[in-house]
Amino acid sequence: NAGVTQTPKFQVLKTGQSMTLQCAQDMNHEYMSWYRQDPGMGLRLIHYSVGAGITDQGEVPNGYNVSRSTTEDFPLRLLSAAPSQTSVYFCASSADRPYSNQPQHFGDGTRLSIL
Amino acid sequence: GESVGLHLPTLSVQEGDNSIINCAYSNSASDYFIWYKQESGKGPQFIIDIRSNMDKRQGQRVTVLLNKTVKHLSLQIAATQPGDSAVYFCAETRGGTSYGKLTFGQGTILTVHP
Numbered sequence: 001n002a003g004v005t006q007t008p009k010f011q012v013l014k015t016g017q018s019m020t021l022q023c024a025q026d027m028n029h030e031y032m033s034w035y036r037q038d039p040g041m042g043l044r045l046i047h048y049s050v051g052a053g054i055t056d057q058g059e060v061p062n063g064y065n066v067s068r069s070t071t072e073d074f075p076l077r078l079l080s081a082a083p084s085q086t087s088v089y090f091c092a093s094s095a096d097r098p099y100s101n102q103p104q105h106f107g108d109g110t111r112l113s114i115l
Numbered sequence: 116g117e118s119v120g121l122h123l124p125t126l127s128v129q130e131g132d133n134s135i136i137n138c139a140y141s142n143s144a145s146d147y148f149i150w151y152k153q154e155s156g157k158g159p160q161f162i163i164d165i166r167s168n169m170d171k172r173q174g175q176r177v178t179v180l181l182n183k184t185v186k187h188l189s190l191q192i193a194a195t196q197p198g199d200s201a202v203y204f205c206a207e208t209r210g211g212t213s214y215g216k217l218t219f220g221q222g223t224i225l226t227v228h229p
Contacts, residue, residue, distance in 0.1 A: 004158070042204055042219025043159070058216060090158050098208050098217050099147050106158030 002026050006091050006107035013081045013114050021076040021110050023091030031094045032074040033058070033104070034066065036087040043090060049074055050097075081114045088112070127226045134195045136223045138188040138205035145207040149217070150179060150190045153202045162190070162203075192225075200227045 007022045025032065033048035035058075045058030049068040063085060065077040074093075078085060089110045096102040128134050140148075146167035151159035165172045165179045165188075172179050178191040188205055202224050206217040 040221060042206070042221050043217075044219070045216055048216070059218075092158070098149070099210050101164065103149075103161035103164075104159075104217075106160070108156065108158050 004091055004093055004105050004107035006089075006110050008110060009108070010111045011113070013078075013112065015081060015083060015114060017081050018077070018079050019081065021078075021089055021091075021112070023074045023076065023107060024072050025074075025091075025093040025105070026072065027093060027095070027105065028071060029093035029095050029105070030071065031097060031102075031104075032068070033092050034064070034074070034076045035090045035092065036060065036085075037090060037109075038087050046076065046089075083114045086112060086114045124221070125224045125226070127228065128195050130195065130197060130227055130229050132195055134190075134192040134199070134225060134227075136190045136192075136203050136225065138190075138220050140186050140188065140205075140207055142207075142209070143183075143186065144209050145186075146210055147208050148179070148181065148188050149206045149208075150177075151204045151206060151219075152199075153204065153222070155201075159204060195225075195227050197227045197229055200225055 004025045030051045034046040035043035037043050044060050046064050047066040049055045052068050052071050055066050091107045092104040094102045094104045149164045150162040152162050153159045163174045163179050165181050176193045180189045202222045204219050204222045206219045208217050
């Protein structure tokens with residue numbers, strides 16, 4: 001089973017460039033989310049989705065957009081990259097909300113550097 | 116304010132020893148807690164969870180203890196192995212919200228020496 005697949009694994013951007021981080025899951029999970037992980041800090045929620053066509057903001061949504069046109073895919077878009085967005089980005093999926101004992105499955109991350 | 120944090124950022128143990136990783140939370144409304152393991156270059160992996168109506172929960176070689184009086188959570192790993200070397204995160208969420216957003220602690224680095 002592939003689980004949660006994130007692409008690319010590494011990316012370097014210049015300030016002001018845009019890009020899309022891809023996330024796909026093959027477990028038919030309704031719930032998907034994006035986190036960023038900075039050195040010395042835990043994961044922080046950027047955006048999440050409770051199903052196709054439904055998205056909402058997390059703790060640190062500024063500078064990021066998401067969409068959920070299918071159950072399988074949940075791309076994260078950086079419209080105008082800033083050095084403060086240098087981080088490791090993780091996508092996760094689960095069959096139900098985190099509170100419901102359904103464990104979140106995480107991808108292996110995208111390491112993004114903004115110069 | 117609400118927070119989830121760890122007392123010890125690093126922990127070094129010998130193979131075969133028992134490990135204890137601690138986590139403190141400040142919001143008394145927190146009622147569901149999860150421990151994750153993150154190996155280098157990988158995403159977090161679910162280890163074990165516990166609800167606030169429980170004080171203890173056991174898994175395979177792992178035990179989570181919850182002390183609501185002092186708002187403290189711990190992860191015990193029995194007979195620690197080199198493969199247990201990783202960063203361990205606690206996370207919390209609260210029922211009643213529309214999603215159950217997870218708040219993560221900063222992590223503890225566990226190093227197991229052969």
